[in-house]
Each structure stands twice: as C-alpha cells, then as structure tokens.
Amino acid sequence: NDGLPDSFEGNSAGGPDTDSDGTPDFRDTDADNDGIPDSNEGHSNGGPDTDSDGTPDYQDTDADNDGIPDSIEGDSSGGPDADSDGTPDFRDTDADNDGIPDSVEGSSTGRPDTDSDGTPDFQDTDSDNDGIPDSIEGDSNAGPDTDSDGRPDFRDTDSDADGIPDSVEGDTASGPDSDSDGSPDFRDTDADNDGLPDSFEGDSTGSPDTDSDGAPDYRDSDSDNDGVPDSVEADSTGSPDTDSNGIPDFRDSDSDNDGIPDSVESDSAGGPDSDSDGTPDFRDSDSDNDGIPDSIEADSTGGPDTDSDGIPNFRDTDSDMDGIPDSFEGDSTSGIDTDSDGISDYADTDSDGDGIPDSFEAVSPTNPDPTMPEDTDSDGVPDFRDTDTDNDGIPDSQEAISPLNPDPTMPEDTDGDGIPDFRDTDTDADGLPDSVEGGQNDEDSDGTPDFRDTVDNPPLPPAIPPVIPTAIPPVVPVEPLPAPPPEPPAPPLFADIHFLATTGIDDSTLATLQNSRISELDTDRNYLELAYTDRKITFDIFEDDIFDIELDISEYIHLTVTDQWHVIEIKYGTGPGDAVIQYLARLDTHTDFAEDLYIIPRSFGDLLRTDYDSSLLGFGGFKSVYATNRFTDAGASTDPQAPEVASGDGDYVTASEVITLEADTLWDLAGRIYGNPARWVEIYDANRSQISDPDLIYPGMQLRIPR
Incomplete structure (x- = not known):
C-alpha cells in the first residue's frame, strides 16, 4: 500500500529489489531504503524521476543527484522543504536556495553543519553564521575561497584571513566595499587600500577606530586623521613607529613626538622634507637639521616664525634672519640664551643684548661670511655673543653709541678708520689703547671719555685752600737792611686777550668770508678784526706756573654782551710774528671765562659754532666737521x-x-x-x-x- 501499483513496481518473484533487502519493491514500502516512504517518493504511474537518471525517485537513493542521500535529506513524511519552495529537499538540488548546490554543501557520509547550529549547510542559508548569506559568499561551484585555505567563503567565518570576522566586515547585502575596488571588505585583505593589511589594522571586533571618526582603521585610509594617508605613513607590516612610543605612525597624530601635529608638518603626499635628508618632516624630530629639536623651535600650531619670512622656525635654518645659521646659534637642549632675555639666540636678533644687531656683529670687512661669525678678540666667543668684542674693558653697548650717534644699529667709528669703536682697541687713534684710557675716565672733564678724546686737556688746578691767619708775634725792631736791587719781571707767556663780539658782523662781510674759501690764519684774522667789535683787555700770565694763577677780570668784561657766542683771540708771546689761536667761548660770568681760558690750549677738537657757521669761517684752519655744521x-x-x-x-x-x-x-x-x-x-x-x-x-x- 505504498501508492505505487505492483504492476509498476513488479510483482514477480524476480521483480526488482532496489535496496537489496530481500523484499521485492512491490512488497517494500521503502524500495530504495532512503527513509522516505515510496508513498511520498512515487505516485500511481511510478514517477517522478527528479534527476532524470532513469531511476524513479522511489528507487533512487539520491533522488536529486546532489550527492546527499535521500536518507539524509528526507524523512518518513517526505520532508523537509528547507527553502519552502514546494520541492522537498531530497528532490531539491539547492535545498536552502542559497545558490550553492547541495552537492557542494552536503556529502554522502554526513551532513556538514559548519556553524553547528543544528541546520546542515545544504539547508542553512548562512552556513558559517557570519551574517553574510551563502548566496553572496558562494557560487554554483562552491567557490570562492578568498584566502585559499581550502574552506569556501560560505563556510569560512574569516574569508580573507585578515583576523577580522566576516560578521564584522560584511552585511546581508554583500558587505561594504570601502576602497571601491569591487572586492567586498570581507574578501579584501586591505579593505581601505592603504597598504596596511586589515590583519594589522583590525582585530576580532573590527576595532580600533584611532581617530574616532566612526570608520574602523581597517576601513579608514587615514586612521589618525593627520592628513597623511596611511599608505604614506606605514608599510605592509604596520611599521614604522618613528618615536618608538608603541603607536605606529599611521595611528600616531604626532609621529616624531616633537609637539607639532603631523597635520601641521605634512601634506597628503607625506612631504615636505625640509632638510632633504630623506625623512619627511612629520617623522623628523629636527626638520631643518639645525641641531635644535622641532619640539623647541615650534609649538602645536607649527609656529612661531620669528623673522616673518613665511617659513616657521622649525623649518628655517636661520630663524631670526641675522645671517648666522641656527645650527651655530642653538643647541640640542633648549637653545642658548646669551643675554638671558628669554629669547634663545637662534630667534634673537641681538643675542648679547648690546644693541648691535647680530647681523652686523657676525661679519667684518675681513670676514663677510656670517656662517663663520667674526671673533674680533679671538677669545672663542663670537662677537654676536661677546659684550666686549675687542676685549678693551669697555662694553660694546657703550662703544656703539655717542652723543651725536645714539643709534647702536649704526655703530660709532670715532677715528673714521672703518673699524667701529666696539671693535677698535684704540678708538680715538691717539696711540693709547682703550684698555688703558678706560670707558669712564674723563681726565679733562670735558664730557668726552678719554677713549674717544683726541685732546687730553689737563685737569683744572685744585682749589687753593684758604689761608688761615695765625697770631703774629710782637715785632722786635731791628735795623733795616739795605734794599736789594729789583729783579726784572719774568716775561709774560700770554698777552693781549681780545673779546670779539659777533654783533658787529654784516652780511656782506660774511659773504666775503664764505666765498673766499680761505684758511690762512692771518687773513682770517684780518677779516675778523674788520667784522667784529673788538673789546680788548690785557694782563699777564707768568710762565713759571701757567695754571696756578688767580684771574682778576674787571667788571667791564662781565658786562660784555652775554648769552651770545664770542670769539676769543689769544696770542702766544709778545712779538708781532707770534702765533695766534682763535677760540669760541660763551661769556656769562667770570668763572665761565676762567674755566674757558684754562682749556684753551687743548680744546680745538670741541669747537663751538658762532651765530653763523664756524666751519665756514674756518677758525685757525682746524679741520672739524660735526653733525651740527x-x-x-x-x-x-x-x-x-x-x-x-x-x-x-x-x-x-x-x-x-x-x-x-x-x-x-x-x-x-x-x-x-x-x-x-x-x-x-x-x-x-x-x-x-x-x-x-x-x-x-x-x-x-x-x-x-x-x-
């Protein structure tokens, strides 16, 4: 009663016994012994023949020829129907409709259940339970086997052997294809095509996500979001780790640990390489190779740029543009700060704080190369760091300026020899070294320190102490001695002092003086005598002690026009051919006149001007030009x-x-x-x-x- 007429199954003693169990088919309710009753496998005409092999299903132990015996695929009720397509599995060559033939998914010896979920693969639409349907992972040939491990992808929970489960990399659609190369991530060993294997970038959870942008590193072409692609920062092993901090560069936002983010130091190509040493700046702790670490030269923004030349200090070999390389001015620790002003020398345009720019001090007429800075006194300290460049004991800050030149950026050169005073060991070319004359000494108290004073005026005589009267003993009368003959007086050294007021000069006389361009003393004197009002007083100064005298100037001189410049003519000797010195003075009081008189013989380097122009008049032919001429x-x-x-x-x-x-x-x-x-x-x-x-x-x- 299997539903198959015995006329079809055979009713003779020699009828077929398909399963060779000794019971002919017409008497056997399961002719092929596949566990599926013939009443389910056949019908009244003996069919069907699912695999068209000429053996009707009830006699075919593998009705669909899928390699899986019907005894495995079916049951006594004729089921199951895994894909619910109306064809029971024993007749369905793709029982789970996953596109992979049961002949691939099953076997004749058993029922593989890859994910051990109790559903054999041929009935399991996701045989490896990786979240990716077998219909995506497999094909009609069971392939592909992406990682060539002998296990087809539909049974491989990590199809590309990258250490990241397919359940993380894929989805039910076919999985993302991060690098758009046509290979879904679960089959792509480098899902983001950054040159770093996913096995390095990911883990079994799909993490990490270094830059927290929601894209795990194995799908992120710039894992640390520093602007430098991982393909530039890393190699196939995930190296290098430039700063050896345990974080590979592609995950390290400051690869060289110099305090400057890679996003500041680099571009999308991995450049620049400022010092051309083959190490790009983002991996170079000294980008400009000046010996000063980038961590000292720069901050987190890449600044500063001391000389505002558009090149930040960490890439600038001369940060302060003083001509002296940073490699000379700095060091590998924190930068030398010669003047302790808080600015390292490499960024300080006046490293020693003497007011003279380093760019001036680094060179000289004999050494125009600032990369080998000048050391004038050969003391091992270059001039730009030496506060006493010529080692004369006078600070450069004092020597660089003068009353007429207060600008140290244009250092003073007193003797005009082309050597500025701060480098000149004899500033006034008087034969006396500055180290002897000193920076503060002013022997003649004329306001010009000796090291710059070409006229060494003697000091004023000391004040004469007052005479303290003493008691006079009584005079004992004696016979007077005869008076000795009188001695002739000593000849005077000075005579005939003329005070010449300027009020008497007129324009025509001045024009004559200007246009004559004369320098002969006598001729000048003649013009002056015509032009000036002569106020003359005569007295003697004796030769025995020039400076130990008391002057008794009359009230007449005191009443001379004051607050005006005057010309004083002093004549040496009494003869008509004796030399005459003309000198400018301002007469306000007797004391002023006395002081002026004392400095007359040595004061011509400090000529004062008249109401007009002393240089035009050329008094005495002295050659002096000042800023006020x-x-x-x-x-x-x-x-x-x-x-x-x-x-x-x-x-x-x-x-x-x-x-x-x-x-x-x-x-x-x-x-x-x-x-x-x-x-x-x-x-x-x-x-x-x-x-x-x-x-x-x-x-x-x-x-x-x-x-």
Missing part, C-alpha cells in the same frame, strides 16, 4: 617743503639744485633723507674728498648721498 647754498630754497632734486650714480644719489634748506645741518639732512639724523656721518664719509682740507662746506656744493 651748518651749510648754505646760495640758491637754496627757503620753502621747508622744497623737493630735493637728485640723480642716481650707482650706490649714491647726487643732491643738486636744492641740496638743503637755509642753515640746515648734516644732522637735519640725514634726518630728512634717512629718517635717522644719526646717519649724518654717512653723508660726511661719502664726501670726504670735498670737505677734507679744510673741512668746509662751500656754497653750491653738490653732496653725494649714500642710498
């Missing part, structure tokens, strides 16, 4: 806004037509041209050939003005 152009404009007409010739411009305003000084001219009056000496130096003998500035002179 006035000069007048016959055709000069009186308009304070008058333009200066100039033509160029190389490093100079020649001021013509209007060289200055009426009664200007070199100080004024330098202030107008350079904005710095202290640079008057540059104009003087450029025109020495014109104003050297005598040092006069003539009307109409064209001055060469250094650019």
Whole structure:
C-alpha cells in the first residue's frame, strides 16, 4: 500500500529489489531504503524521476543527484522543504536556495553543519553564521575561497584571513566595499587600500577606530586623521613607529613626538622634507637639521616664525634672519640664551643684548661670511655673543653709541678708520689703547671719555685752600737792611686777550668770508678784526706756573654782551710774528671765562659754532666737521617743503639744485633723507674728498648721498 501499483513496481518473484533487502519493491514500502516512504517518493504511474537518471525517485537513493542521500535529506513524511519552495529537499538540488548546490554543501557520509547550529549547510542559508548569506559568499561551484585555505567563503567565518570576522566586515547585502575596488571588505585583505593589511589594522571586533571618526582603521585610509594617508605613513607590516612610543605612525597624530601635529608638518603626499635628508618632516624630530629639536623651535600650531619670512622656525635654518645659521646659534637642549632675555639666540636678533644687531656683529670687512661669525678678540666667543668684542674693558653697548650717534644699529667709528669703536682697541687713534684710557675716565672733564678724546686737556688746578691767619708775634725792631736791587719781571707767556663780539658782523662781510674759501690764519684774522667789535683787555700770565694763577677780570668784561657766542683771540708771546689761536667761548660770568681760558690750549677738537657757521669761517684752519655744521647754498630754497632734486650714480644719489634748506645741518639732512639724523656721518664719509682740507662746506656744493 505504498501508492505505487505492483504492476509498476513488479510483482514477480524476480521483480526488482532496489535496496537489496530481500523484499521485492512491490512488497517494500521503502524500495530504495532512503527513509522516505515510496508513498511520498512515487505516485500511481511510478514517477517522478527528479534527476532524470532513469531511476524513479522511489528507487533512487539520491533522488536529486546532489550527492546527499535521500536518507539524509528526507524523512518518513517526505520532508523537509528547507527553502519552502514546494520541492522537498531530497528532490531539491539547492535545498536552502542559497545558490550553492547541495552537492557542494552536503556529502554522502554526513551532513556538514559548519556553524553547528543544528541546520546542515545544504539547508542553512548562512552556513558559517557570519551574517553574510551563502548566496553572496558562494557560487554554483562552491567557490570562492578568498584566502585559499581550502574552506569556501560560505563556510569560512574569516574569508580573507585578515583576523577580522566576516560578521564584522560584511552585511546581508554583500558587505561594504570601502576602497571601491569591487572586492567586498570581507574578501579584501586591505579593505581601505592603504597598504596596511586589515590583519594589522583590525582585530576580532573590527576595532580600533584611532581617530574616532566612526570608520574602523581597517576601513579608514587615514586612521589618525593627520592628513597623511596611511599608505604614506606605514608599510605592509604596520611599521614604522618613528618615536618608538608603541603607536605606529599611521595611528600616531604626532609621529616624531616633537609637539607639532603631523597635520601641521605634512601634506597628503607625506612631504615636505625640509632638510632633504630623506625623512619627511612629520617623522623628523629636527626638520631643518639645525641641531635644535622641532619640539623647541615650534609649538602645536607649527609656529612661531620669528623673522616673518613665511617659513616657521622649525623649518628655517636661520630663524631670526641675522645671517648666522641656527645650527651655530642653538643647541640640542633648549637653545642658548646669551643675554638671558628669554629669547634663545637662534630667534634673537641681538643675542648679547648690546644693541648691535647680530647681523652686523657676525661679519667684518675681513670676514663677510656670517656662517663663520667674526671673533674680533679671538677669545672663542663670537662677537654676536661677546659684550666686549675687542676685549678693551669697555662694553660694546657703550662703544656703539655717542652723543651725536645714539643709534647702536649704526655703530660709532670715532677715528673714521672703518673699524667701529666696539671693535677698535684704540678708538680715538691717539696711540693709547682703550684698555688703558678706560670707558669712564674723563681726565679733562670735558664730557668726552678719554677713549674717544683726541685732546687730553689737563685737569683744572685744585682749589687753593684758604689761608688761615695765625697770631703774629710782637715785632722786635731791628735795623733795616739795605734794599736789594729789583729783579726784572719774568716775561709774560700770554698777552693781549681780545673779546670779539659777533654783533658787529654784516652780511656782506660774511659773504666775503664764505666765498673766499680761505684758511690762512692771518687773513682770517684780518677779516675778523674788520667784522667784529673788538673789546680788548690785557694782563699777564707768568710762565713759571701757567695754571696756578688767580684771574682778576674787571667788571667791564662781565658786562660784555652775554648769552651770545664770542670769539676769543689769544696770542702766544709778545712779538708781532707770534702765533695766534682763535677760540669760541660763551661769556656769562667770570668763572665761565676762567674755566674757558684754562682749556684753551687743548680744546680745538670741541669747537663751538658762532651765530653763523664756524666751519665756514674756518677758525685757525682746524679741520672739524660735526653733525651740527651748518651749510648754505646760495640758491637754496627757503620753502621747508622744497623737493630735493637728485640723480642716481650707482650706490649714491647726487643732491643738486636744492641740496638743503637755509642753515640746515648734516644732522637735519640725514634726518630728512634717512629718517635717522644719526646717519649724518654717512653723508660726511661719502664726501670726504670735498670737505677734507679744510673741512668746509662751500656754497653750491653738490653732496653725494649714500642710498
């Protein structure tokens, strides 16, 4: 009663016995002994024949020829039907409809259950329980086997053997394809195509996510979000770890641990490499190879940029643009700070704080190379760090300036020898070393320290102590002795002192003096005698002790016009051919006059000017030009806004037509041209050939003005 007519199954004694159990099929309710009753496998006409092999199912132990015996696929009720497609599994070549034939998923010896969930693979749509359907992982040939481990992907929980389970890498659709290379992540050993295997970047949970951007590292092409692709920062092993902190560079936002984020130091190509040493800046702890670590030179923003040249200090080999390489100015610890001002030398334009720029101190006429800084006194301390460059005991900060030149950036050169005072061991070229003369000594109290004073005026005589009267004993009368013959008086050293008031000069006389360009003393004197009001007093100063005298000046001299400059003429000797010295003084009191008289023989280096121009008059022929020398152009404009007409010739411009305003000084001219009056000496130096003998500035002179 299996539903199959015996006429179909055979009813003779020799009828078929499909399962060779001794019971002919027509008497056997399970002719093929597959566990599925013939009543389920066949019908009244003996069919069907599922696999079309000529053996009807009730006699076919593998009705669908899928390699899985019907005894495994079916049961006594004829089920199951895993994919609910109406075809029981023993007749369904793809029982779970996963696209993988049961002949691949099953076997004749048993029922593989890869994920041990109780459902054999041929009936399990996700045989390995990785969340990725077998229909995605497998094909009709059972492949692929991405990691070639002999286990097809649909049975492999880590199809690409990257250490990241397919359940993490994939999804039910087919899984993301992070690098869009056509290979889904669960089959891609480098899901983000960054050159780093997923086995290095991920773990069994799919973590970590270094930059916390929601994309795990194995899917993130820039795991640390530093702007440098992982493909640049790492190799196939996940190395390097530049700073050896246990965090590989591709996960380290500061790969070289210099305090500067890789996002500041690098670009998307992994550059730059500032010092061209083959190590990109983001891995180089000294990007510019100046010996100063980037951690000292820079901050977290990549700054500062001391010289504002657009190159941050950590990439700048001369951070302060003083011409001296940072490799010379700094060190590997914290940078040398010579003047302790809180600014390291490599970023300090005046490292020793003497007011003279390092760019000036680093070079000299004999050493124009700032990369080998000058050491004037050969003491092993370069000038830019030496507060006493010439080792004369006088600080550079004192030697660099003067009353007429308060700007240390244009250091003073007192003797005009081309060597600035701070490098000159004999500043005034008087043959006495500055180390002997000293920086504070002013022997003649004229306001000019000895090391700059070419005229060494003797000190004023000490005050004469008052005479304390003593008791006079009684006089005992004696016979007077005869008087000795009188001795002749000592000849006077000085005589005929003239006080010449300036009020008597007129324009025509001044013009004559200016245009004559004379320097002969006698001729000058003649003009002066014509031009000035002569107020004369005569007294003797005896030769035996020039400075030990008391002057008794009459009230007449005191009443001379005051608050005005006067010319004093002093004549040595009494003869008509004796030398005459002309000297400028301001007479206010007897004391003033006495002090002036004492310094007369040694004061010509400090000539004062008259109401007009002492340099034009050329008193005594002395050659001195100062910042306050006035000069007048016959055709000069009186308009304070008058333009200066100039033509160029190389490093100079020649001021013509209007060289200055009426009664200007070199100080004024330098202030107008350079904005710095202290640079008057540059104009003087450029025109020495014109104003050297005598040092006069003539009307109409064209001055060469250094650019």
